[in-house]
Amino acid sequence: MHKNPLPRLDESPELRSRLLEHCRLKRGEVWIDPVGGHRVACIDCSDSQAVATLMGDDLATLALHDPPYNLVAFETRAVGEFVSWCRRWVELSLDHMRKDSSLYVWLGADQRDHFQPLPDFMLMMRDFPVQSRSFITVRNQRGYGTQRNWMAVRQELLYYVRGNPVFNVEAEYTDIPKALKGYYKDVGGQKTENTERGRGETIRAGNVWLDIQQVFYRMQENVSGCYAQKPLKSIARIIEASSVRGDYVVDFFAHSGTTLLACEMAGRKCLTAELDPVFCEITIRRIEHFRATGKTGWQNGHAFEDSLPAGAVAPDTHNENEPAAFQNMLF
Numbered sequence: 001m002h003k004n005p006l007p008r009l010d011e012s013p014e015l016r017s018r019l020l021e022h023c024r025l026k027r028g029e030v031w032i033d034p035v036g037g038h039r040v041a042c043i044d045c046s047d048s049q050a051v052a053t054l055m056g057d058d059l060a061t062l063a064l065h066d067p068p069y070n071l072v073a074f075e076t077r078a079v080g081e082f083v084s085w086c087r088r089w090v091e092l093s094l095d096h097m098r099k100d101s102s103l104y105v106w107l108g109a110d111q112r113d114h115f116q117p118l119p120d121f122m123l124m125m126r127d128f129p130v131q132s133r134s135f136i137t138v139r140n141q142r143g144y145g146t147q148r149n150w151m152a153v154r155q156e157l158l159y160y161v162r163g164n165p166v167f168n169v170e171a172e173y174t175d176i177p178k179a180l181k182g183y184y185k186d187v188g189g190q191k192t193e194n195t196e197r198g199r200g201e202t203i204r205a206g207n208v209w210l211d212i213q214q215v216f217y218r219m220q221e222n223v224s225g226c227y228a229q230k231p232l233k234s235i236a237r238i239i240e241a242s243s244v245r246g247d248y249v250v251d252f253f254a255h256s257g258t259t260l261l262a263c264e265m266a267g268r269k270c271l272t273a274e275l276d277p278v279f280c281e282i283t284i285r286r287i288e289h290f291r292a293t294g295k296t297g298w299q300n301g302h303a304f305e306d307s308l309p310a311g312a313v314a315p316d317t318h319n320e321n322e323p324a325a326f327q328n329m330l331f
């Protein structure tokens with residue numbers, strides 16, 4: 001396998017600053033996709049004027065936000081301050097959404113600190129004219145934990161609606177086998193369990209998703225340098241469930257550009273923001289790379305291979321067996 005990954009960019013400030021010269025967006029600028037009508041803005045999503053530049057007059061049917069969780073990989077702040085910041089971008093997001101629309105927010109819970117910021121965020125959301133609709137848990141394959149605690153294997157996803165938005169239940173169907181034994185049934189005079197009766201095409205994922213593989217370096221969709229990449233399958237499921245072809249989908253925290261790519265694949269238009277020009281560039285290059293090669297990421301290579309001379313990247317020091325998405329979890 002091709003082996004030329006970027007190290008985590010949050011831990012490689014020198015490399016990050018070298019990459020800046022290869023980035024087409026500076027703070028305040030917007031890339032307008034000439035092919036698919038998507039937009040990527042290098043902005044602070046809590047700045048109302050900047051968000052207006054990204055959104056224009058377009059209203060999103062679906063907002064799908066994956067902010068820094070106020071723990072582990074990101075700078076942490078007092079929880080009140082973090083939630084006040086969240087209030088600002090939630091408000092701005094709703095300002096640019098249709099009256100019938102869906103809002104999904106990924107968030108973490110620090111088990112060493114009263115599960116902040118999840119409960120604080122949930123309480124804050126009561127102040128908005130939205131209805132809570134589901135509290136989804138994505139069950140990771142592997143987790144973190146000590147012998148003295150339950151292993152942490154979950155990621156939390158909150159689902160709110162305003163008005164009466166679309167919900168396409170077909171998006172929930174999976175082909176995973178039933179996970180639990182039970183439901184004994186007589187088949188041909190013999191008692192069988194549901195697990196024996198095999199797979200079905202209409203087993204619903206429900207609000208505990210067991211069929212999402214975390215991103216790691218062996219997967220084509222891996223974007224090295226990123227440390228909080230969400231699996232394409234999870235984002236695609238949300239988009240299929242809560243929007244229709246041609247709709248605008250907004251994501252304020254692009255990072256590796258998963259939502260942009262999933263929108264491209266599903267025929268939606270993505271309006272996405274990102275504070276860091278390097279992640280803006282990765283987001284844009286990811287969709288260009290997909291259009292040129294059909295590939296969803298660089299696996300164990302990286303987005304700047306065309307720009308950096310060979311050998312310019314120091315060998316990656318992180319444990320490459322760890323899925324990138326783990327970096328966003330609490331352990």
Ligand SMILES: C[S@@+](CC[C@H](N)C(=O)[O-])C[C@H]1O[C@@H](n2cnc3c(N)ncnc32)[C@H](O)[C@@H]1O
Pocket residue numbers: 043044045046066067068069226228229230231252253254255256257258259273274275276279328
């Ligand atoms: C958890 S990551 C998003 C991961 C993304 N869903 C993916 O699959 O790649 C959060 C991203 O938000 C960006 N960010 C942090 N604060 C921001 C702000 N105020 N405005 C826009 N982006 C911000 C960070 O640079 C980081 O890339």
